[in-house]
Amino acid sequence: MPSVNYHEKQFEVFIQDEIRTRSFGAKTYFAPVGQVVEAKVGYDLGVQTRGWHEIWKILGVPFLPGRDIHSWNSRLTPSDAVSSRATNLFFQFKRPKVLKGSRAAHLARFGGPYLRFKADRSANGNYPSQHELLEELEQFSAGQALVRYAAPVCFDYLELEDAATRGKLLESTIFIEPSRFMPDHTACCYTTPHNALVNPEPMEIEPETWPEFIRKVSTATREGQEVDRAVFGALDWTATALPANETPWSGHAAQGAELPFWNDLSGETRDFLNAALTTSANLERLGLTWYLGLRAA
Helix, strand or coil: CCECCCCHHHHHHHHHHHHHHCCCCCCCEEEECCHHHHHHHCCCEEEECCCCCHHHHHHCCCCCCCECHHHCCCCCCCCCCCCCCCECEEEEECCCEEECCCCCCCHHHHCCCEEEEECCCCCECCECCHHHHHHHHHHHCCCCCEEEEEEECCCCHHHHHHHHHCCCCHHHEEEECHHHCCCCCCEEEECCCCCCEEECCCCCCCCCCHHHHHHHHHHHCCCHHHHHHHHHHHHHHHHHHCCCCCCCCCHHHHHHCCCCCHHHCCHHHHHHHHHHHHHHHHHHHCCCHHHHHHHHC
16 A cells, blocks of 8 residues: 655645645744654644634634643653644644555445555653544643644645645645544544544454354343343233234334345344344334333433
């Protein structure tokens, strides 16, 4: 999977220039950090913009006043080269890779090649990983500053240069908050600024058996061990409660048998699903669907 043919620094320079030129003459302050300080704070660039800057509309959030990173980050020392100015935007820039071909797991979802950048969860000396630092920054800056991964939606340098030349690179950038990544998430895949798929790396898994499924349910809820008995008991009760001239309706179960994956299910699983579907239909015929709502409440 090749990286794009431009570098992170080129994207960073282009986007800083655009943030400056789209400030409508108002002063915009930039607070870049070096590698030593980045290892302590997690971000590449801090920015302080005015409330009317177009970037707030693009990000879809209201203007925020800013936060002085020195006020909470105890890892910083007086000798660290980092601005003490209140900053309302923190960016970690990412250079994506282009995924295509048989190794691209989400090719069908995106309808063709797509871009991907990774959150950096690697060891970071005596400090938390870069991603953990960004999550921490996002938490401590809530309501005062915005923390975002920023990656270009450009498959090659010509696209990147064209967007920058037209003054539309902000619109050709995907901005993702660190909190979008769950603990096992490592990558963000996308083709536009608005269709991010934040997911763990694809991995092979063993098919789950019905007993294993019940065991997991039992672990998650104290009533899990009663799942089978409750469903089949409810089926017996609704069948008994129906008028003598009626028989339990099994239309849903018949429809279930038409599902394309039906033959791949075990016999136990089919029986369970048939019972659940038929019970639901019987409750509807008895006018007791409200009971399900009470149980779910």
